[in-house]
Amino acid sequence: xxxxxxxxxxxxxxxxxxxxxxxxxxxxxxxxxxxxxxxxxxxxxxxxxxxxxxxxxxxxxxxxxxxxxxxxxxxxxxxxxxxxxxxxxxxxxxxxxxxxxxxxxxxxxxxxxxxxxxxxxxxxxxxxxxxxxxxxxxxxxxxxxxxxxxxxxxxxxxxxxxxxxxxxxxxxxxxxxxxxxxxxxxxxxxxxxxxxxxxxxxxxxxxxxxxxxxxxxxxxxxxxxxxxxxxxxxxxxxxxxxxxxxxxxxxxxxxxxxxxxxxxxxxxxxxxxxxxxxxxxxxxxxxxxxxxxxxxxxxxxxxxxxxxxxxxxxxxxxxxxxxxxxxxxxxxxxxxxxxxxxxx
Amino acid sequence: xxxxxxxxxxxxxxxxxxxxxxxxxxxxxxxxxxxxxxxxxxxxxxxxxxxxxxxxxxxxxxxxxxxxxxxxxxxxxxxxxxxxxxxxxxxxxxxxxxxxxxxxxxxxxxxxxxxxxxxxxxxxxxxxxxxxxxxxxxxxxxxxxxxxxxxxxxxxxxxxxxxxxxxxxxxxxxxxxxxxxxxxxxxxxxxxxxxxxxxxxxxxxxxxxxxxxxxxxxxxxxxxxxxxxxxxxxxxxxxxxxxxxxxxxxxxxxxxxxxxxxxxxxxxxxxxxxxxxxxxxxxxxxxxxxxxxxxxxxxxxxxxxxxxxxxxxxxxxxxxxxxxxxxxxxxxxxx
Numbered sequence: 001x002x003x004x005x006x007x008x009x010x011x012x013x014x015x016x017x018x019x020x021x022x023x024x025x026x027x028x029x030x031x032x033x034x035x036x037x038x039x040x041x042x043x044x045x046x047x048x049x050x051x052x053x054x055x056x057x058x059x060x061x062x063x064x065x066x067x068x069x070x071x072x073x074x075x076x077x078x079x080x081x082x083x084x085x086x087x088x089x090x091x092x093x094x095x096x097x098x099x100x101x102x103x104x105x106x107x108x109x110x111x112x113x114x115x116x117x118x119x120x121x122x123x124x125x126x127x128x129x130x131x132x133x134x135x136x137x138x139x140x141x142x143x144x145x146x147x148x149x150x151x152x153x154x155x156x157x158x159x160x161x162x163x164x165x166x167x168x169x170x171x172x173x174x175x176x177x178x179x180x181x182x183x184x185x186x187x188x189x190x191x192x193x194x195x196x197x198x199x200x201x202x203x204x205x206x207x208x209x210x211x212x213x214x215x216x217x218x219x220x221x222x223x224x225x226x227x228x229x230x231x232x233x234x235x236x237x238x239x240x241x242x243x244x245x246x247x248x249x250x251x252x253x254x255x256x257x258x259x260x261x262x263x264x265x266x267x268x269x270x271x272x273x274x275x276x277x278x279x280x281x282x283x284x285x286x287x288x289x290x291x292x293x294x295x296x297x298x299x300x301x302x303x304x305x306x307x308x309x310x311x312x313x314x315x316x317x318x319x320x321x322x323x324x325x326x327x328x329x330x331x332x333x334x335x336x337x338x339x340x341x342x343x344x
Numbered sequence: 345x346x347x348x349x350x351x352x353x354x355x356x357x358x359x360x361x362x363x364x365x366x367x368x369x370x371x372x373x374x375x376x377x378x379x380x381x382x383x384x385x386x387x388x389x390x391x392x393x394x395x396x397x398x399x400x401x402x403x404x405x406x407x408x409x410x411x412x413x414x415x416x417x418x419x420x421x422x423x424x425x426x427x428x429x430x431x432x433x434x435x436x437x438x439x440x441x442x443x444x445x446x447x448x449x450x451x452x453x454x455x456x457x458x459x460x461x462x463x464x465x466x467x468x469x470x471x472x473x474x475x476x477x478x479x480x481x482x483x484x485x486x487x488x489x490x491x492x493x494x495x496x497x498x499x500x501x502x503x504x505x506x507x508x509x510x511x512x513x514x515x516x517x518x519x520x521x522x523x524x525x526x527x528x529x530x531x532x533x534x535x536x537x538x539x540x541x542x543x544x545x546x547x548x549x550x551x552x553x554x555x556x557x558x559x560x561x562x563x564x565x566x567x568x569x570x571x572x573x574x575x576x577x578x579x580x581x582x583x584x585x586x587x588x589x590x591x592x593x594x595x596x597x598x599x600x601x602x603x604x605x606x607x608x609x610x611x612x613x614x615x616x617x618x619x620x621x622x623x624x625x626x627x628x629x630x631x632x633x634x635x636x637x638x639x640x641x642x643x644x645x646x647x648x649x650x651x652x653x654x655x656x657x658x659x660x661x662x663x664x665x666x667x668x669x670x671x672x673x674x675x676x677x678x679x
Contacts, residue, residue, distance in 0.1 A: 047520075066518075088519070195525045196461045197536035203652070221651070228524050229652035232535045233405045237397050238372040247521070250460040260404040260538055263397035285520030 025154045028138035028147055029115040031123065035108055035133040039155050043101055043132075045089035045111035048139045048288030051280065052112055052147060054080065055164055055289065055322040057155045062086060062104050068279070075279040075331065076323050089126065098130060106132050108154065112147060113139040113287065114207075139207075141214055144289050145169040167321055168292055175295045178306045179216045188302060190217045191241035191266070192283075194228070198244075198251035199236070203229055208284040211294050217302055233260055240265050243302060244272040247283050252340050273301050274340035279323065293318050301343070311336060348626060351619040355633040359414075362637050366410045366644045371651065372401045408542040409534050413643040414636040415542070416534070416598040417608055419549040421635025423591035423598075424609030425616065425628055426556055430566045430587050431492060437610035438595040441499040441588065445506040446475020447599040448530060452513045455525045461536060464529075465600045469548075472596030475506055480588060484581075491570070491581070531655040532603030534643050541601045548597035555590040556628060559583065563624040607660040608635050611668050618675040638664065 021037045042060045044050035053061045058077075063086035073081030086100060089111065101109065109126060113119065115138050127134040135154060137147035145165035152161010192209055194200040202208030204222035212219045220239035221231065244266040246252050252274040255261045266272050275283035275294065282294035296314055300307040308314075312332050320326040327335065336342055368379060381392035382402050423438035431440065439445065450471020454464035483498035484491065510530075517523045556563070562583055565573045573580050595609070616631035639656070642663060646654045 194521075195528065196455070196459070196464060199535050199653075200524060200528060224650070224652055230528050230531075230533055230535055230655075231652050232371060232409075232647045234401055234409075234647065235371040235651055237401055237405065240397070250458065254460060258538065260400060263400045281521075285518075287520070 023154075025135065025150060027135045027150060028112075028143060029120045029123070029136045031120065031136065033127075033133045033135055035135075035154060037156065039107045041105055041107045042155065043086065043089075043104065043106045043109050045109060046113060047088075047280070047286030049110045049112040049137065051286070051288040051290060051322065052137065052144075052151055053110055053155070054324075056148065056152050056157050056161050058324055060155060062106065072279040075319065075325065075327060077325055080324070089122075098126060101126075101130050101132055106130075108132065109134040110137065110151065110154075111135070112137040139287060141172065141210055141291060141295075144292075145172070148289075164321060168289065171292050171295070175214070175299060178299060179303070181306050182216070182303045186303070186305070187216065187218050188242035188271075189220050189239065189265075190243040190245060190302060191220045191236060191239060193236075193244055193246045193251055193255075194248060196248060196250045196254075198246060198248065198255060199233060200228055200230055202284070203227065207287050210287070211283060211291055211298055214295060215299055215302060217298075237263060242266055242269065242271060245275065245283065245298060245301070246272070247275045247277065247281060247285070249274060270343070271301070272340065273342075274338065276335050276338065276341055278335060289322060297341075304343075311342075348620040351616075351630060352633070355630060355637060359633055359637040359640075362640050362644070363410065363414070366413070366640055367402070367406065369644055369648050370401065370406050371647065372397070372406075374398050374401055374406075404539060408539045409537045409643070409647070410640065412534055412537040412542045412545060412601060413640040415546050415549055416602045416605070417612075417635040417637070417639025418632035419545075419552070419594040419598040419635075420605070420609040420639070421612040421616070421631040422553060422556060422628060423595045424635075425613040425624070425631040426563065426587050426591045427609075428613050429563055429622070429624055429627075430584060431496065432567055434614060435610075437606075438591055439503075439604075439609070440496065441479045441592070442475040442503040442506060443472040443592050443595045444599050444604050445503045445510070447472035447596055448604060449475070449506045449509050449513075451529050451600075451603070452510050452526050455522055455529060456513045456517055458522070462540075465541065465544075469596050469600040472599055473592060475502065476588065476592040476596075478502060480585070491584070529603050532605040532657050533646075533653060533655060534602050535647070535653050537601055545597045545601045549594045552590040552592075552594035552597070555586055559586065560625040560628060563587065564622075567622070602656075605639070605656050605660060607657070607664050608639055611664055612638060615668060615671055618671055 022034050023037045025033050025035060027033055040060055041062055042053050043062050044053045044065065047065050050061065050064055058080055061083065063084040065086065065088045067085035068081045109132055111119065111123065115136055119136055123134045123136045137150060145168045148161050148165040148168065152158045190212060192201050192212065201221045203224040203226040204219065205225045206227045208228060209219055220241050242265045252272065255267060255272055261267050275281060280286060280288065280290035282290060282297050293315060296307060296311060300309060300311065315332060315335065316326045368376060378394055378398050379402065382394055382399060384390060385392040420438060427436045427438050427440055428434055447468040450467035451464050454467035479495065479499045479502045483495035486494045514523060514526055517526055562578055565576055565578045566580065566583060570580050612635040613631045616627050616634055620626045620630050642656050642659045645659055646656050
């Protein structure tokens with residue numbers, strides 16, 4: 001190595017020194033991760049993680065898992081709506097390239113969701129392979145406040161992280177207190193119908209119906225444990241749910257016209273409801289902090305006596321805190337006034 | 345009583361018993377009395393007060409599903425029988441020329457575009473027909489090759505191409521929402537069948553069956569080498585095109601409502617051949633009876649053993665394999 005290059009290298013290492021100060025963060029899976037104290041460029045491995053990073057430090061988020069469509073982008077500031085699509089790194093369907101992480105000069109990779117062994121090993125592999133610290137946060141509803149605090153510290157935004165965590169914590173506590181007022185015999189049998197035919201549902205313990213579990217609802221499909229499952233229409237008729245929640249607009253439109261469904265109690269009493277989906281779905285996907293709104297929405301539909309009927313103020317506050325932009329009156333009307341979202 | 349007659353009577357009896365059982369069994373409790381009352385009131389017009397929802401279950405949910413299982417099973421078995429005879433190969437199944445893969449690509453595209461169920465089925469049906477049309481067009485315009493061989497090879501390569509199209513759409517689909525729907529469609533299921541689906545698939549299957557029945561005698565000649573068949577005055581090219589069109593129509597219609605259910609089109613024709621021999625006129629009806637009975641038995645199990653549905657593709661192989669091996673071992677008839 002010649003002298004000049006050596007001096008340059010030395011100079012570089014000196015100027016870099018403050019930035020390379022380390023902090024140690026214990027993530028949601030109990031992994032101790034060394035990361036720089038100044039984290040500026042964050043790659044989120046999936047939509048739930050994107051939402052957490054975006055809520056705490058939107059300017060540090062490098063991009064979204066999937067680019068915003070125009071109707072979704074309207075709910076965030078234009079510069080955030082225009083962030084590039086970077087693909088997802090974990091779970092089903094890896095669409096991101098590990099080299100992209102390096103090319104983007106990523107300081108930190110964040111994933112939120114399951115902390116099972118599969119995801120821990122994936123986090124460790126990516127971290128070893130790229131040398132980029134990788135935080136794995138617990139995505140369950142109850143763990144979201146802790147995840148927000150951890151991420152706040154990691155991003156150098158501990159105060160903001162704690163503020164958002166407090167918000168979620170008090171919302172969860174409020175929901176629990178409201179649910180506790182509802183006597184078991186006043187809880188309707190509820191069926192969650194997914195897919196265009198409405199015949200896929202979430203069994204007990206599946207992340208798709210975590211909301212229902214949280215609300216102490218009587219999910220008719222909870223006699224089985226597992227993830228998503230296909231059921232027959234006859235089985236739904238046998239269950240005879242009093243409330244049907246769905247995320248599929250095609251199913252919502254078809255169920256009123258389909259003669260086979262007319263015998264179900266929920267259809268006769270007009271208690272079939274379609275979850276809002278902008279900019280992120282309220283019910284089960286993506287399974288992130290967005291579901292806090294879903295708790296109030298589903299709570300109102302299941303237990304109208306125990307939950308506030310007006311969601312506008314809550315939606316506006318949530319958007320302002322987590323998406324950095326309060327929705328306009330027209331947007332609120334569109335969100336809550338879409339056919340099926342609320343009882344008429 | 346000849347062995348063939350015995351096979352026919354046995355298959356018919358099994359089919360009748362299974363159909364009765366399938367109507368009586370299900371997750372929604374309907375008593376035998378109510379079932380008889382419901383049919384009695386429809387057929388003889390006497391008044392019978394059914395419990396709530398029982399009528400919907402019998403005539404709109406379970407009934408169409410039972411009949412759809414019969415139609416789909418028969419259609420797949422008929423198409424398989426025709427293909428195995430025509431390609432002179434016992435390892436051929438009705439999706440040899442890409443009909444299932446084409447239908448799957450159509451359905452996956454429909455799900456990817458978030459269309460309703462009916463549109464997804466139309467996409468699937470059209471995809472199946474288009475795939476086979478493409479294979480036939482390419483395969484028959486390749487000069488200087490054995491026509492059957494070029495059809496089979498084209499079918500394989502186009503099938504692979506369509507398969508990669510499916511893989512690409514799965515990759516691009518929303519992993520929380522669309523990917524599970526695609527996976528369930530590809531696993532196959534009769535859970536969502538409604539009366540309109542049943543009507544459509546029955547009409548299309550019948551339209552495919554008719555030419556096969558009319559051509560049943562000439563079908564035997566397709567098993568001969570082409571020059572011999574021509575010497576007997578058969579235009580093999582036209583006959584083959586007609587049989588492919590008929591079998592494709594049946595398979596595409598079946599796959600559009602049921603998703604991909606393997607095994608039946610491949611192995612039921614063998615079972616029938618072991619019982620009555622290779623004559624197409626005798627073979628086709630028995631294969632259809634066996635296919636219908638087999639899929640009905642499988643689907644009845646699928647919808648009754650657990651609150652959630654069991655994918656029929658899993659059970660067809662689990663039940664079909666031991667049955668087929670037993671039949672194979674017990675039979676002394678050659679091909």
